[in-house]
Amino acid sequence: MFNLLRSEIIKHSRLKVVVLIGLSPAILTSMVIGAFLFMKIVGVDFGPIPTGSGLDPTSPGTGAGTFGLANTIVVVSMGGLYLIGLVILGGMVGSNEYGWHTIKMLATREPSRVRIILSKGLFMATLAAFMAVVLLIGWLLLGLFLKFIFTGVGDTTATDLAAIGKGLIYLVVAFLINLLWSFFTLFLGVRFKSVVIAIIFYFVVNTLDGIVSALGAAALSGQLGTRFPNWLEPLIAITKLVSPFLVNFSFSQLTTQPGNPNFIESVSPIQSVLVLVGWAGLFLWMAALVFNNRDITE
């Protein structure tokens, strides 16, 4: 498996788009640092160190201080970019062998088709881990840099440690979600042999998942109230039942603090972790199943 992973790394790391996406956390963080530096040079007064993440009141709590702010900027706000990047790469990794016409060669080597798919999944996991580590380093550097450019240093050690703890959890969960969706597009890439179709399907499924998750969470937390037409009741009942097993709901559960109105007390974090692991495994298994049972006629 390690050798298969090595071959996946060689064949994908020479693609510019992969390098660009893989290094996107570093590029984006550098741009943010550059922007702050520019503002500092031109004499913008940043004032005292912020005490809350503050940029978006609906965003999950990522802690206060410069590390909380840095996390909000490069992890939370830009999280969608990393997600899209990994989703695109998942589709590419699943379908590229068809475009390169190398699928026959690959499928006639000794490793089984299941191992081939697993190695691709492992490559995606490696890439996601790499991006997460790069982002982690970038975030911490940005946090330090912001500490330098903000005035009124003060003793922020406790705040910073709390922000780093919260931010780490958020970053890890966010990249697990990214990886999960990239497994989904990897499956779709294998199934449809097309990145475009994989991405379209991903958007449709993720949107549906998001709508049902939000509806279910609102219903479960009582935020939905009771002022809706009777005919919607069965639908609401279904969303309450289904949503705890959806991706976006589980992500929200794992990144929202207890006490937040969006946090559902009746759903444990362990269940949410199991749901995410289950979906990730299911997507990989489906990719392997499709590939294993397919006649390769390309």
Place this chain on the structure above:
Amino acid sequence: MIPDNLSPGQTPIISIQNLTKRYQNKYVVNQANFTVMPGDVFGLLGPNGAGKTTIIRMMLGLVRPTSGRALIFGADILTDRKLILGKTSAIVEGPALYPHLTGWENMKVMSYSAGITDIQKMRQALSQMGMLDRANDKFQTYSLGMKQRLCIAAALMTDPQLIILDEPTNGLDPAGIQSIRELIKSLAGQGRTVFLSSHLLNEVQQVCNRVAIIERGRIIAQGLVEEMLSSQNFIQLRLAPEEYGPAAQALQKLEFARNPRPLGEYLVVDGAANRGGEINRVLAQAGIYPSEIIPRHLSLEEFFLSVTNQPPMLPPGYPSPQYGPPPGYPNQQYGPPPGYPNQPPMMVPGYPNQPYIPPPGYPNQPPPGGASDSSGGNSYPSQGGPGHV
């Protein structure tokens, strides 16, 4: 059709048993049977779309058969994939590697995917195929011949006992074809078994010791190339038309001379290409002196055209030989495809004792412009030169 090359105690490298692939109602491969023995250079010969690549795909487990089995090294690819692919390398439908990688990177990818990490071995394989100096260039910049060589170098990394090449010389220039041909011979010389598919008959004839001919999914002929062709030789005797009858009668004394029949300006006698002297002596004894004696050995191309029911392309006035299985010939390995009716020989009008044997699958009618011709000649439409496809 029963495979002919099974000897007791020998395990075939490939044993194709009633292999069938059907897509909806169309049989792409229909009840194919053949065996490949260790050390063979086996050619699967057939026109484009005949089912060659589908057979290869089924052999390699890329496609599942509708029925029948493809046994490689005595094992079924569907259940013993690892065992088989560990000892087999294949290039299916042209050289395909990663276009954005260099030759060297491609070698690494291919080697790693086969569990080989020996850099020295990779370098050696590239060197053997003459690719070392272009190893740092991208695959997409290679010529077709170089791509083919790189793929073969990668295929040989695993030291396979069986090498499967699908149309290995497709699109290559003459030098490239020659180099692949030499390579196949050298692989066979190393004791490896080579299975190749091709529609290039000359190529197959030059490198293969055994062939199977496939048409519309059916194996319609198979055997040793040498045997196939030697059984299909004939001799042309230029005689006056009134001498045809006496000559045919005189030749009955010779056991090897079969099926004398008029064709154009010649009397044609099967199985006699190497016995011109004896033919001449017997005819002379009967007071018949041919003005020309032309020995003809069928090329694989002509044999192929005959069994696949395609008219050979001959120059104007060139007599067309009657190919196909000689009647009553022992150890016959070709003839009508399985399931085809055995049609009785047809008599050539005007030559009551000379049966016309239509090629397998041909309707029981004299060939165009042939038997019904007042001259009794039998000429196919003439196109191009002898043996030109």
